[in-house]
Amino acid sequence: MSASASQSELRLVVLGRPGAGKRSAVCTILGLQDTEQGTDAPGPQECSKHRGEAAGRQVVVVSSPPWFGSGCNPEEQRKHISSFIALSSPGPHVFLLCVPVNQPADGEMKALAVLSKLFGPSAVRSHTLVLFTYIDELEEDENLEEYLTTWRKDLLELVGRCGDRYHTLEARGGEPGDGTTVEGLLEKVEQAVRENGAQHLSCPLYQEAEERVRKRQVELVRQRRGEGLDDSPSEENMTEEEMEAEREEAERSVGDLNVDIDDIFPRTSVASAPSFLRSLWEKLMSWIYWLPTLVRREALLGSLVGLFVGGPFGGMLGTTVGSVATEVGRRKTEKTK
Template sequence: VGRTGKLKTTSDCMSEYLTEITSDLRLVLLGNIGCGKTSSGDTILGQVSPVSSVTTRSCTLRQGYSDGRSVTLVEAPRWYWNEQTPDEVQAQVFSCVALSSPGPHAFLLCVPVDQSAKTELQAVSALEKVFGPESVQRHTLVLFTYADRLKASGKAENVEEYIASERSDLLKLVEKCGDKFHILEKGEGWREKKTVAELLEKVEQMVKAAGGQCYSCPAFQEAEDKVRQRQLQLVRERRSNRPETIQAGYGGQFHSERQLLPLVEEDISLDDG
């Protein structure tokens, strides 16, 4: 968002093309119920997620390839809106941290462009409290969803102009996230592939601006240490009891905390007690 109050264009946000591609982009999808998190993940990965009639309170992990990149998506529950106990919130935050270990390259805050952004502004504040201000300023991108629905309603043909001229709440949200945003356009064939390619290039631009590193903070470091400790314990237990069950990855070794998490998510927590 420039000083004139207008949103920066795609070319402004992507001033140079990255020649070095991150080998594995780890993205955490955040947003309220009905914000388009799952459908956005479908669009990014080019695959349809399993249909579920149950609203999950756990993080879900999806992996695939998109625009020539390996992409890991962690869809987080809305712990920043729900009235939950501290223990429930802590468990959900830990699950998010462990699945995106050693840290996400970007938090994608999914925001329906045709709805009020009041709760999303609350979510940004919660994100800052849990992961620190830098997680928002340098590693969060506002992903505007349902642009097709807005156009179909006849309210706007140009989504960027609509946001800049009529939606001060959305402008404020983008400003809080360091002027980083993307409008996810749904469509057939090349149009949808183009919007996904632009999104991933923006994420890589964010990574480059952050020194080429994924986001990390004490919460991520603590969770990674705990998962590694549990990993060693599980390997020892299964090696002594059922050696054939520990064959995970090459040479019987776990290659990432994400491979281990399904085995431990029910009995591990951030509470040392």
């Protein structure tokens, strides 16, 4: 890759939990066909890199498996981290963190903490944009901003940590507006780039990766020419076209970087047991976010009351509250018709 090409393209790294909609996001950005809209392929995954044109701009999109979750062992985490760093070297302009609106944000908060440990606080504050997915899970008359403000303070906090940058590529109710287009997304990316002084993310890990990639490029060109390798290969007498041709292979052949997995993902033999109330609350919130289309909020209100009051009286009170709230909501809806 020539220096001019590297500077003119936008490099995006797409991250997210399993099923967060990374595959759909990548296909939407690059205008590709996606036979599994809104889903991620099951089973073991590798980091992938795609180059193309989007909204008149040259873009590189790197998608990575969910290495920041508890499902990866240390070897897989080191492998995936090293891979996506090499593929997005010399550094991404923005991380796109795919966040389902119908899920609690605890996993994404952990992802931001890991990014900060890996690349420094500016990776989150200045180089991360929240990309909301599963917008169709919202109620028909509810827009994303209203939903975040009214119901999801946890997601608002997530957005705040990312410099108040967020977007969605999913349109509701017809044609996409400015807030849901690929062009709108890239404008926000470019705005972040301008605020960062037209700089991509740079840190010791990315500098190490770029040094390894450039060295491997030279070795591959020498092998193709049939030249012998010396102890200190240089780029002298090598054309940009030759270096460009070997770039991707060089990126994929970079081994494990110097990533201290134990420091980022500390392994403890005995986990501290959360309090009963905290554990109960986390399970309840997870249940609420998983089932937004199956249970109305009025019923959830009744369930909450019954749960925290407890006993037969709590069950009766919760049922009554849920029924009253449902009836009030029904009458309000009829009145507005």
